[in-house]
Amino acid sequence: MSAVISASGLVKAFGATRHSKGIVAVDNVSFALGKGKAIGLVGESGSGKSTLARMLVGLTRPDAGTIEIEGRVRAWRERGRAARLRRAKEVQMVFQDPYGSLDRRLTVGAALRDCLRRHHTGESTAGDLMDRVGLASRLLDSRPHQLSGGQRQRVAIAKALAVNPSVLVLDEATSALDVSVQAQILALLNEIRVTTGVSLIFVSHDLAVVGEVTDTILVMYLGKAVEQGETADVLRRPQHPYTEMLLSSAPGPDWQPERVAELRAAFAGEHERVGG
């Protein structure tokens, strides 16, 4: 598989001093993702998923390791507008709260046209982008607060697509939505992946959601990738007790709260032994 994006030995620590390593948010994580493929980065709060995602997008510089996109190693020294625009074309990110990426004062149309202009992306119009994310073009005159949560997230996806990126990172992008809206957005993302060949990275605490839409899964715990594999294998035969715990904590027909508590205790014990 020739990878569209690959990470090798990524490390990021916060608050390190001469005497302490600080918090190692991402600890030697590697993975590769092919064109048009989808990977899920899963783990509980604090496991390092967002820090990893921020490094992939270019918002946070790793302490060690490399990121290669379309065969080109990301050079962190490069600053300025050209480097920023190139990084934007490489990887786009959609956040949980679309208010974070949408200007409240701009209409949807103005925001999309602004993106298209800045990135000189071919022939697409704001109307085309609306079409691609399943929104009626009459909403081009709306402002973010006039839209539903699902519509706002569609606009955030349209803005990301305006740049025509190789990779789209979705950081808990459907977590705040109702289950049925969540399913619609996931279906939309899957369709976009098939039609455009964009590669998708789903960052989520929810293994069940990620399981629906990914080819592979990387499970993170305390900054480390504790398990990585084909989605079907990871869901059916988890190799690591932490993955098993994440799977059992997703409330479903087979949910057993006692088993979750048991696994959590067992895993904490194991981790102490490894860590100590």
Ligand SMILES: Nc1ncnc2c1ncn2[C@@H]1O[C@H](COP(=O)(O)OP(=O)(O)OP(=O)(O)O)[C@@H](O)[C@H]1O
């Ligand atoms: N800017 C920062 N300064 C200091 N510590 C940070 C910073 N960003 C993240 N951390 C720490 O790094 C660890 C990993 O955080 P991160 O946000 O990447 O995890 P996460 O899995 O995405 O969790 P969440 O879903 O809650 O965002 C946590 O212990 C967090 O407190």
